[in-house]
Amino acid sequence: TVANDGVPADEFETDLLRNLAHQRGTTRQSASAQDIYQALALTVRDRLVDRYVKTAATYYETNPRFVYYLSAEYMLGKQLPQNLLYSGLQNQARDALEKLGLDPAELEDLDVEPGLGNGGLGRLAACILDALATEDIPAVGYGIRYDLGIFKQTFEDGAQVERPDDWTFYGNPWEFAAPDDQQPVGFYGKVEDGKWTPDEIVLGEPSHMLVPGYGTQTVNLIRLWRARASRASFDLSRFGEGRYGEAVDAIVRSENISKVLYPDDSTELGRELRLKQQHFLVTCALRDIVRRYRLRNTGWDAFTEKVTIQLNDTHPVMAVAELMRVLLDEEGLDWDRAWLIVRGTFAYTCHTLLPEALETWPVALVERLLPRHMEIIYLINFHFLQEVEQAYPGDTGRLRELSIIQEEPERRVRMAHLAVVGAKAVNGVAELHSKLLRETTLRPFAELWPERFHNVTNGVSPRRFMLIANPRLTGLISSRLGDHDWLRDLDRLSELEPAADDSAFRDQWREVKRANRRDLARYARAVTGVALDPDAMADVMIKRFHEYKRQLLRVMHVITLIHRIRRGETAGLVPRSVIFGGKAAPGYYAAKRIMRLANAVADVVNGDQQLSAYVRMAFLPNYNVSGAELIIPAADLSEQISLAGKEASGTSNMKLALNGALTIGTLDGANVEIRDRVGADNFFLFGLDAGQAVALKQAGYRPRSWYEADWELRETIDFIATIDGGALREVADDLLNRDEYLTLADYRAYIECQDEVAHAWEDRDAWTRMSILNAARSGFFSADRTVRDYGREIWHTPAVPEA
Numbered sequence: 001t002v003a004n005d006g007v008p009a010d011e012f013e014t015d016l017l018r019n020l021a022h023q024r025g026t027t028r029q030s031a032s033a034q035d036i037y038q039a040l041a042l043t044v045r046d047r048l049v050d051r052y053v054k055t056a057a058t059y060y061e062t063n064p065r066f067v068y069y070l071s072a073e074y075m076l077g078k079q080l081p082q083n084l085l086y087s088g089l090q091n092q093a094r095d096a097l098e099k100l101g102l103d104p105a106e107l108e109d110l111d112v113e114p115g116l117g118n119g120g121l122g123r124l125a126a127c128i129l130d131a132l133a134t135e136d137i138p139a140v141g142y143g144i145r146y147d148l149g150i151f152k153q154t155f156e157d158g159a160q161v162e163r164p165d166d167w168t169f170y171g172n173p174w175e176f177a178a179p180d181d182q183q184p185v186g187f188y189g190k191v192e193d194g195k196w197t198p199d200e201i202v203l204g205e206p207s208h209m210l211v212p213g214y215g216t217q218t219v220n221l222i223r224l225w226r227a228r229a230s231r232a233s234f235d236l237s238r239f240g241e242g243r244y245g246e247a248v249d250a251i252v253r254s255e256n257i258s259k260v261l262y263p264d265d266s267t268e269l270g271r272e273l274r275l276k277q278q279h280f281l282v283t284c285a286l287r288d289i290v291r292r293y294r295l296r297n298t299g300w301d302a303f304t305e306k307v308t309i310q311l312n313d314t315h316p317v318m319a320v321a322e323l324m325r326v327l328l329d330e331e332g333l334d335w336d337r338a339w340l341i342v343r344g345t346f347a348y349t350c351h352t353l354l355p356e357a358l359e360t361w362p363v364a365l366v367e368r369l370l371p372r373h374m375e376i377i378y379l380i381n382f383h384f385l386q387e388v389e390q391a392y393p394g395d396t397g398r399l400r401e402l403s404i405i406q407e408e409p410e411r412r413v414r415m416a417h418l419a420v421v422g423a424k425a426v427n428g429v430a431e432l433h434s435k436l437l438r439e440t441t442l443r444p445f446a447e448l449w450p451e452r453f454h455n456v457t458n459g460v461s462p463r464r465f466m467l468i469a470n471p472r473l474t475g476l477i478s479s480r481l482g483d484h485d486w487l488r489d490l491d492r493l494s495e496l497e498p499a500a501d502d503s504a505f506r507d508q509w510r511e512v513k514r515a516n517r518r519d520l521a522r523y524a525r526a527v528t529g530v531a532l533d534p535d536a537m538a539d540v541m542i543k544r545f546h547e548y549k550r551q552l553l554r555v556m557h558v559i560t561l562i563h564r565i566r567r568g569e570t571a572g573l574v575p576r577s578v579i580f581g582g583k584a585a586p587g588y589y590a591a592k593r594i595m596r597l598a599n600a601v602a603d604v605v606n607g608d609q610q611l612s613a614y615v616r617m618a619f620l621p622n623y624n625v626s627g628a629e630l631i632i633p634a635a636d637l638s639e640q641i642s643l644a645g646k647e648a649s650g651t652s653n654m655k656l657a658l659n660g661a662l663t664i665g666t667l668d669g670a671n672v673e674i675r676d677r678v679g680a681d682n683f684f685l686f687g688l689d690a691g692q693a694v695a696l697k698q699a700g701y702r703p704r705s706w707y708e709a710d711w712e713l714r715e716t717i718d719f720i721a722t723i724d725g726g727a728l729r730e731v732a733d734d735l736l737n738r739d740e741y742l743t744l745a746d747y748r749a750y751i752e753c754q755d756e757v758a759h760a761w762e763d764r765d766a767w768t769r770m771s772i773l774n775a776a777r778s779g780f781f782s783a784d785r786t787v788r789d790y791g792r793e794i795w796h797t798p799a800v801p802e803a
């Protein structure tokens with residue numbers, strides 16, 4: 001059950017008014033909405049701090065093993081609704097606000113979500129922190145407090161326009177800054193006798209936010225670092241000469257390190273500032289980890305027993321070299337001892353299969369920016385290659401493919417190799433992904449050290465994506481299961497299975513979906529002007545825009561429908577709301593072209609009565625965690641249509657299945673496991689599998705022959721070539737000449753599968769049954785289970801509940 005602090009409403013009201021006075025310096029009469037919001041947030045925060053203090057005391061007392069999660073990204077979502085719920089203050093707050101004549105929804109609008117991530121990887125980090133606290137596992141998340149989060153997306157003439165996300169403009173009531181705890185971070189300079197003298201020092205200033213667990217007293221922390229100029233960098237001589245601008249330049253340069261999140265979810269090659277960000281995060285985090293270790297331990301013997309550091313992709317992998325540097329240069333340990341500690345501390349999660357997304361840094365850049373780290377990486381590589389030579393005597397091919405240094409066409413540091421060499425465990429994020437990592441991307445490493453490789457299938461927070469996002473469905477499920485406890489024990493969703501055969505329950509389930517679609521329609525109308533029909537099937541594709549994810553295939557189905565409707569072939573069609581959400585990297589031209597196409601096709605269908613009887617299309621701008629919370633509960637159909645072998649896992653697939661959407665998808669990422677669990681009969685499978693996709697490419701794929709062989713496909717591509725007076729002809733040309741992601745090869749299978757979907761939707765009762773079974777059988781995809789898997793296989797962390 002929800003923990004309830006048992007605070008009477010008038011006490012909450014007193015605290016709120018006190019915070020309004022003492023923290024905002026204002027009165028009820030002259031308070032702005034922002035004042036009230038901030039006072040409310042502080043009132044909730046105060047209660048969580050009390051819990052945090054107790055958690056910290058328990059941890060201090062028991063001196064447990066900690067998980068330190070290092071991630072360049074966190075997509076936390078709004079804090080107010082979550083913290084109200086987790087603190088058990090929801091009712092008191094509602095009553096107090098009502099008494100004061102205030103509207104909770106209006107105040108929630110003022111709560112800004114910290115968009116400190118790009119997509120799946122960033123949101124996964126947030127789900128994992130939520131689950132760690134919920135499972136009572138001692139943990140701290142480390143990240144960067146970007147001034148500007150992921151850009152805000154709008155559309156102008158159908159094209160994406162990016163605007164800065166100044167998320168702390170009015171101040172962030174959820175964080176505690178500690179400017180007295182700044183850590184120096186060095187850059188550039190020279191190395192003499194293994195001692196590094198940096199040329200530039202930037203300060204890392206931490207601030208922390210509280211990460212409460214659900215249904216437990218545990219409150220953990222996330223510690224985010226921002227860059228501050230050291231006083232030395234304020235160049236007084238220039239200032240004295242009246243050259244104020246130049247004096248300020250150095251400050252700006254330092255503080256730029258945490259200025260902005262890189263808005264790319266695939267490689268942004270060789271950007272010096274990005275490498276600076278990574279080194280900055282890693283240095284600050286390690287300094288903090290060592291400080292915390294020393295609170296209760298002396299010497300280094302217990303370090304690997306007390307500390308485990310999870311690296312979220314390669315972004316924080318410089319930590320391997322930095323910890324070596326600290327142990328060798330600052331602590332005076334010898335190489336072998338230091339290396340044993342490092343190798344016993346880190347674990348690495350890989351989130352991709354695309355070779356082009358594996359980070360590498362030019363040796364020349366690392367040498368210049370981090371000269372001592374470069375030396376250490378060479379030494380690590382030297383020792384490692386000796387080990388390889390022993391395992392494969394005389395095999396220079398092995399040495400070349402395993403080496404941390406890539407030689408051709410330019411010398412580069414392969415961060416994934418450094419990660420595997422420096423970690424005790426490596427994991428992929430879904431069964432298929434982990435298997436393909438072992439067989440392809442990291443194959444030589446898996447052959448050398450098979451025992452180091454694991455799978456930990458991703459999961460999502462049931463609190464964020466069911467309880468908070470979908471209170472109607474959560475209420476219905478709780479009424480059936482008899483309590484709320486399933487939100488901490490998601491396997492209990494299986495108890496819903498019998499309800500799939502209960503027609504009264506199905507009616508209620510369908511009513512919930514309809515009410516959620518109605519909410520979504522209201523929102524879509526407000527932001528796009530498109531009027532969706534709440535009775536139409538909500539057919540949803542929400543994820544970053546990427547060619548491999550094949551939003552284009554989704555649009556091609558809509559174009560096919562356009563032609564069929566115009567020809568009068570409407571038998572078997574069902575009304576659909578085709579909903580898109582997602583951002584494209586600002587420099588990703590091909591993805592942006594596909595967005596423009598989606599918007600152009602939306603204009604065609606929405607502006608035509610005959611067409612919009614069957615299809616309406618809304619591209620909801622600025623998809624983020626809050627957008628997900630609105631769209632997912634309404635969804636009937638979940639589009640998971642990436643080319644097989646490209647999507648490491650996917651997580652919207654899990655969120656949607658848990659909320660009763662049926663999946664139309666390929667055998668990619670976690671789709672495979674979703675289908676295994678919900679049953680093949682309750683999942684719309686189509687398309688090439690990963691092996692077939694590779695084979696087709698190897699055999700010499702000619703998209704044009706697919707175009708020639710299928711007249712309906714031809715009509716679809718010709719439509720793309722001519723829409724808007726040929727403005728998007730490049731999309732069609734690219735499909736015909738390249739089609740890197742085999743869209744044409746999967747087109748026919750996809751269309752036929754969508755026909756089956758429409759047919760299934762016509763038997764609404766059978767559909768509802770499948771919908772219930774999808775939710776009932778998806779409990780595995782809780783992030784709590786993910787965290788337990790990490791705990792068992794990799795971290796070996798016992799839970800430390802409050803005494």
Ligand code: 26Y
Pocket residue numbers: 118119120121122124262264265266267268351352357359429458647648649650651669
């Ligand atoms: C190198 C830098 C530009 C970069 C920045 C962000 C590279 C990658 C990323 C983000 C990657 C990402 O979000 N990957 C996704 O991670 C999810 C969680 O594991 C997976 O579900 C999803 O398949 C994968 O694409």
